[in-house]
Amino acid sequence: MKNISVIGAGTMGNGIAHVMALHGFHVHLIDNNEAALQKAMQNIEKNLDRQIQKNIINVDQKEKALANIQCFKEIAMGVTASDLIIEAVSEIESIKREIFRMADQYAAPNCIIASNTSSISISQLAEATKRPEKVIGMHFMNPVPVMKLVEIIEGKHGSRETTDTIVKLTQTIGKTPCVVKDAPGFISNRILMPMINEAILALQEGISDEKTIDDIMKLGMAHPMGPLQLADYIGLDVCHNILSILEEGFQNAKYHPVQMLTEKVAAGKLGIKTGEGFYKY
Ligand SMILES: NC(=O)c1ccc[n+]([C@@H]2O[C@H](COP(=O)([O-])OP(=O)(O)OC[C@H]3O[C@@H](n4cnc5c(N)ncnc54)[C@H](O)[C@@H]3O)[C@@H](O)[C@H]2O)c1
Structure with a gap:
């Protein structure tokens, strides 16, 4: 080659x-x-x-x-x-x-x-x-x-x-x-996206704030970046789109993008690329 x-x-x-x-x-x-x-x-x-x-x-x-x-x-x-x-x-x-x-x-x-x-x-x-x-x-x-x-x-x-x-x-x-x-989300996004969605749901429910949620995953699970910061890097529109593909592909509502994610995307707060997502850049 x-x-x-x-x-x-x-x-x-x-x-x-x-x-x-x-x-x-x-x-x-x-x-x-x-x-x-x-x-x-x-x-x-x-x-x-x-x-x-x-x-x-x-x-x-x-x-x-x-x-x-x-x-x-x-x-x-x-x-x-x-x-x-x-x-x-x-x-x-x-x-x-x-x-x-x-x-x-x-x-x-x-x-x-x-x-x-x-x-x-x-x-x-x-x-x-x-x-x-x-x-x-x-x-x-x-x-x-x-x-x-x-x-x-x-x-x-x-x-x-x-x-x-x-x-x-x-x-x-x-x-x-x-x-x-070949399956919806392959392996990487099938595992990553539900984690990001769950982190946003915990934030939406007021269980903790952005930094604390990210710190727990960084310090406790040795992730280099917390799920909310990672979502900002990936782009919230991209995360929303992949979750929708998982939901449709598996016909399973557990992948449905949570309300706060949908609202951020509708407001144009897409993460780093627009200067604001879960954090400001
Ligand atoms: N960005 C990421 O973190 C990431 C990670 C893994 C996989 N991906 C995947 O990689 C692919 C590209 O993503 P990206 O982030 O680089 O997108 P991007 O928007 O940065 O780049 C897409 C490019 O495709 C070009 N393009 C669009 N239609 C075209 C056409 N008809 N002919 C020729 N060029 C065309 C655009 O001009 C643009 O330059 C997507 O499938 C995405 O899901 C992205």
């Missing part, structure tokens, strides 16, 4: 491109928004500089990584020579299905198509292609250059060969692959 296309140059896409380029892959970074591509390249350079400052890489590695990345606006142009395509566009199923359809149309027959989705069914995305056995989930964590986990999701049509190839690639880039079956 030499050539990797990353579709979507946002938060996750630029992190994935960064890590792949640093490990010697030729990366085609694709986004239909020119400004997003420019911002992605600036972010990648800034994050490579940060790694130099921390003595993780040297200047030569930075230059090589940057030279390994080429930007494209068109999927048709960006995927033709790829061995692997990683889709990291916005979490909207109709957009992802269309990207999968196009990637399938323009990529070589042996190319694997992966999605970085947090919650959308890999089996359903696979059905938008004529190569469902070569479709897989590669769920990277944010920030990608720092976090070790890649949750690998096997859709119901996926082949063992595809999983083995992606597990090996994940190890090559210094990450730890954890393979799971």
Whole structure:
């Protein structure tokens, strides 16, 4: 595997491109928004500089990584020579299905198509292609250059060969692959989101305040960040959306987003990205 296309140059896409380029892959970074591509390249350079400052890489590695990345606006142009395509566009199923359809149309027959989705069914995305056995989930964590986990999701049509190839690639880039079956929220969000929802319910019921709830989980459970602070980092709209997908997918009201979360989202208090969520930034 030499050539990797990353579709979507946002938060996750630029992190994935960064890590792949640093490990010697030729990366085609694709986004239909020119400004997003420019911002992605600036972010990648800034994050490579940060790694130099921390003595993780040297200047030569930075230059090589940057030279390994080429930007494209068109999927048709960006995927033709790829061995692997990683889709990291916005979490909207109709957009992802269309990207999968196009990637399938323009990529070589042996190319694997992966999605970085947090919650959308890999089996359903696979059905938008004529190569469902070569479709897989590669769920990277944010920030990608720092976090070790890649949750690998096997859709119901996926082949063992595809999983083995992606597990090996994940190890090559210094990450730890954890393979799971396709189910709503996979494993990471199925466990994380109900915890966040419960923390918000405890706050809503006045059992304690934000800082105390977070301190209990940090100091008592050795979590690096409390659930309310983590929700602010993830984005309260994203948490709300994933909980709704869990509720619908499992047909179980225990995943229903609690009232305070719904109210914060309606008020535009989405966490760090809007300057206020459970905390002010
Ligand atoms: N942000 C996180 O913490 C996180 C963590 C794990 C997984 N994810 C998943 O990663 C994916 C991307 O999330 P993000 O936070 O990077 O989003 P983002 O909004 O930062 O970036 C999405 C990018 O996709 C581009 N895009 C949208 N439609 C497109 C199209 N039709 N063609 C080409 N480009 C298009 C946008 O221009 C944007 O640059 C989502 O599926 C999300 O669920 C996000």
